[in-house]
Structures are given as structure tokens and as C-alpha cells.
Amino acid sequence: MFELDVSVWEKLIRTALLYAFLIVALRLSGKRLMAQLTTFDFILLLLVSNTVQNGLIGDDNTVSGAIIGAVALFALNAALAYVMFRSPRAQKLVAGDAVVVVRDGKPDEAALRRQRFTHSDLKIALQDAGVPRLKDVKRARLEPNGQLLVHVVEHDGPTRAELFAAVQELNAKVDRLTARLGDGKAGD
Template sequence: MWHAMFDLDLTLAEKVIRAVSIYLFLVVALRLAGKRELSQLNTLDFVVLLAVANAVQNGLIGADNSVTGAVVGATVLFLVDAALAFVVFRSRRAQKVVEGTPTLLIRDGQVVEEALRREELSQDDLLAALQSAGAQTVEDVRTAWLEPSGKVVVVPNLHRQNAHHYDDLKARLDHLTELVEGLAPSGRS
């Protein structure tokens, strides 16, 4: 009983080839899935992730249920991931191929509609990302782009932001002036 726990049903070479193949397939599939999916894992995406994990399990380890097979498969995945991370770190070209490039979403306060369609982002998704970065409207943003990681980077429109600050400060000053004038004795001005 216990002796079969560590016996490989497949050769070590086949284990390695299976693990590398599945890893590369998943890298390509996630790259093709798009940037948005990486940042917004909803219930449907989570179900797909679980189903994919289950679907690739047999491809990864074959009919082998041994502890040794699982350890070999996991070790190969970690090694391939580390090797690919090293290559991506060293090569700008490899980084663009594996991770992708940023996508410009807003240019000079104007939404780049084609980019939203290509990335399958709705106006509501974009506005939520802008608001989480501190902007209230698209006009408050000079530039925004979607990173390959799925994060939206926002560069505020400082002129518009300064105008908002000026209006806010002026309103507060006017309010304070009214309060101070209300404190003055009625016979004196």
C-alpha cells in the first residue's frame, strides 16, 4: 500500500514535458484573455479558474496519483515560472510578448473608445477606476492607461484640479467671511 505512494506511473521526462506544456498553455491563454480579467476576478471568472485547474490536472500529471508525481509536476511549474520571470526581467522584448503593453484609455481628457472596446471595458468600469484614483469625471483626467497587470493608472488634469481647489477655497473663504461678519456687533461695521 505505502510503497505505491512514491512510485511514478510515468517517466520523469514525460512529467517534465507535461508540466512545461501546461504551463506555457496557461501563460498564452491568460495573455490572450486580456488585461481586464487579471484585475477583475468576478464569480464567473473564479468558476472558470477552478474548472481550468481541474481540466488541466490530468494533462499535468497524467494517470499518476503518486506523491512523487505531484512533487515533480509542482517543482517543474515553479522552475519554469522562475526561468520565464528571469527572461522577462532581462529582456524588454520578452516582457512585451509575455506580459503585453499598456493600453491608452484617456488622452487629454477624452476617452479612447476603440481602446475600451478592444479591452472590453465599459464606461462604468472606467469611471469606477478613475474614481478610485481620486478623479470624479473623465474631464478630471489628463491621461489614463490600462497596465498589463490590469491596473488603471491615472494622471490628473492639474489645471482642472487647481480650478476645483480654487473654487472650493473661495467658497470656504466666503463662508468664513459671513461667519465673521455675523459676529461683529450690530452697531459697528
């Protein structure tokens, strides 16, 4: 149960190689996978995890081997996060750049295609961002983590904050009037 079937070094090397492979594979798969996990993407991730398991553990099914592999994965992940934090160049290499997918209400078809981001994905992401119409988008940028950042077109008229403040002011006036009516002072 605890006696390793392979050496610790072999287990560490296997873990590091598969970790690097998965980072590259996920990077090449586009930001869509990170933005929305569809049923197909979920199945893919489950199958990939099962497929690489044997390469990761080899013939070793011991508890010690599993702990060594898990510790190695956490250490590699922490080291990569540190390197990416310290080096914008490394972050760009591993995570990629943000990609503008909508400009002035028009989708950038080439950018959407490169990111494997469908019009349906775009519509859902815009609705999640509180923007129901494409024509209201000044610019939408797909970030390396799959999040869509949306900059909306400035319209003439009050902003949401101004409307909210006006509604609060009206509510306060109604509350004062209601209180005065309750005290019999409405005719004053």
C-alpha cells in the same frame, strides 16, 4: 503513494506545455482579467485549473508526481520571470504593452473593446485611483498587469499638497492658541 505512474520526463514536458498554453491563453484574454477578478473570471479560473489538472498529472496521482509537477511550475515561473527581467523584448511578448484607454477625458472605445474593459470596469478603476469624474482624466493607461495608471488634468488653484500644508499650518496655529488659552495668556 510515491511510485510514479509516468516518467519524470513526461511529467516535466506535460507541465511545460500546459504552462506555456496558460500564459498564451491569459495573454489573449486581455488585461481585464488581471485588473478585476469578477465572479465569472473567478469561476473561469477554477474551471480551467480543474480542466488542465488531468493533462498535467495524467494518470499519476502520487505525491512524488505532484511534487515534480509543482517544482516544475515554480522553476518555469522563475525562469520566465528572469528572462522577462533581462529582456524587454521578452517582457513585451509575454506581458504585452500598456494601452491608453482614456485621453483628455474621453474613453478610447476601440482600446476598451480590445482589452475587454467595460465602462463599468473603467469607472470602478478610476474611483479606486481617486478620480471620480472622467473629465478630470488627462490620460489613463491600462498596464500589462491590469493596473490602471491615471494622469489627472492640472487645475488652476492649489494642489493637494499645498492644501495639506495649509491645513497643517492652521492646525498648528489653533494648537498654539488653545495652549495659550489654557495658560491664560490669550489676552497678551
